Amino acid sequence: MKVKAAVLRQFGAPLSIEELEMEAPHAHEVQVKMLACGYCHSDLHCQEGTVPSSIPTIIGHEACGVVEKVGSGVTGLKPGDCVIGCWMVPCGRCFQCLKGRPNICETNMPFFMAGNLLDNTSRFKDKNGKRVGMSNFVAGFATHTILPEIGAIKVPDHIKLPPEQLCLLGCCVVTGWGSVVKIAEVCEGTSIGVWGCGAVGLNAIRFAALRNCFPIIAVDLEESKHAMAMEFGATHFINSSREDPVPVAKQLTGGHGLEYAVEAIGDPGAQVQAWWALRTGASLICAGITPAESTTPLPMCYGSLQGKSVRGTLYGEAHPTKDLPNLLEIMNRGILKTDRLISRLISLDQVEEARQAMKERQIVGRWVIKYD
Numbered sequence: 622m623k624v625k626a627a628v629l630r631q632f633g634a635p636l637s638i639e640e641l642e643m644e645a646p647h648a649h650e651v652q653v654k655m656l657a658c659g660y661c662h663s664d665l666h667c668q669e670g671t672v673p674s675s676i677p678t679i680i681g682h683e684a685c686g687v688v689e690k691v692g693s694g695v696t697g698l699k700p701g702d703c704v705i706g707c708w709m710v711p712c713g714r715c716f717q718c719l720k721g722r723p724n725i726c727e728t729n730m731p732f733f734m735a736g737n738l739l740d741n742t743s744r745f746k747d748k749n750g751k752r753v754g755m756s757n758f759v760a761g762f763a764t765h766t767i768l769p770e771i772g773a774i775k776v777p778d779h780i781k782l783p784p785e786q787l788c789l790l791g792c793c794v795v796t797g798w799g800s801v802v803k804i805a806e807v808c809e810g811t812s813i814g815v816w817g818c819g820a821v822g823l824n825a826i827r828f829a830a831l832r833n834c835f836p837i838i839a840v841d842l843e844e845s846k847h848a849m850a851m852e853f854g855a856t857h858f859i860n861s862s863r864e865d866p867v868p869v870a871k872q873l874t875g876g877h878g879l880e881y882a883v884e885a886i887g888d889p890g891a892q893v894q895a896w897w898a899l900r901t902g903a904s905l906i907c908a909g910i911t912p913a914e915s916t917t918p919l920p921m922c923y924g925s926l927q928g929k930s931v932r933g934t935l936y937g938e939a940h941p942t943k944d945l946p947n948l949l950e951i952m953n954r955g956i957l958k959t960d961r962l963i964s965r966l967i968s969l970d971q972v973e974e975a976r977q978a979m980k981e982r983q984i985v986g987r988w989v990i991k992y993d
């Protein structure tokens with residue numbers, strides 16, 4: 622069938638809006654009509670070429686849609702089901718999956734990097750019959766896509782949230798949750814700082830607030846992020862273009878520093894700053910993706926001398942079929958403020974506006990592509 626998609630053909634350039642040919646779903650796959658897809662900071666990374674991806678490809682990985690057709694062998698989904706796309710689909714059988722870390726599945730990671738589905742092929746071709754990849758098992762910047770059945774989380778009928786909120790579960794909610802709840806395992810009174818108040822950072826702040834952490838220090842270069850960070854539950858906001866958050870973090874914690882810092886941008890400078898705001902024995906949790914060519918100059922002397930650690934995390938350490946349905950129920954209670962997170966709805970044709978605004982750090986909350 623013919624679909625409209627925003628194709629990444631050249632790094633550092635606008636996406637190309639094209640008509641593509643999409644194959645019908647293969648075995649254990651579903652055809653999905655897209656309803657909504659967020660524009661995530663990782664999409665900007667892909668577009669700018671700062672994280673590796675193979676082109677041409679369809680990016681967009683924070684998606685919600687409705688099943689139109691199912692391939693052979695699909696048992697858990699039917700046409701009409703609302704689903705959320707997973708951008709890391711575990712095989713369930715590899716070394717890491719069996720170790721309980723399905724978010725870094727060894728079998729499927731190569732397909733993920735290649736922009737293919739689980740049989741290592743894509744379902745899209747352009748008007749010249751040339752293959753177009755589908756990034757992150759989702760390809761959300763298209764009117765329709767094909768998802769692996771295991772990577773399509775069914776939204777139960779009792780959940781009535783609109784698709785522009787539901788899609789957020791697929792990346793920013795799960796990543797923010799995983800950093801704070803699954804990795805840091807924060808509890809009442811845990812001191813935490815969050816560097817970067819984009820959608821992932823705001824979700825990290827929200828979950829820290831729901832667990833009564835104190836202080837919750839939100840750090841961002843833009844004053845425009847201040848109000849929303851406080852609304853989501855930060856106890857303090859530091860505009861790091863004007864003020865050094867390190868002494869503030871020390872002062873608010875009796876001179877000790879923070880127990881956890883979540884770096885949600887992928888910026889080496891922010892990682893270093895967050896490191897210095899930590900107390901002895903504390904952990905820096907890196908949820909943002911730094912540019913592939915960058916390095917972060919951390920004084921690891923203090924890693925051993927002060928027992929500090931750095932922990933990288935992908936996809937909130939989530940097990941999609943186990944954790945996403947639970948998070949969906951939490952979202953449905955309204956306590957994650959996902960309605961407030963959405964600052965603008967755009968069409969697929971306006972995706973370039975999202976790229977420009979994000980590059981200029983002008984997006985507060987999340988811009989979401991809403992499909993007809």
Ligand SMILES: [Zn+2]
Nearest residue numbers: 661663792793
């Ligand atoms: Zn994302």
Ligand SMILES: [Zn+2]
Nearest residue numbers: 712715718726
């Ligand atoms: Zn696996």
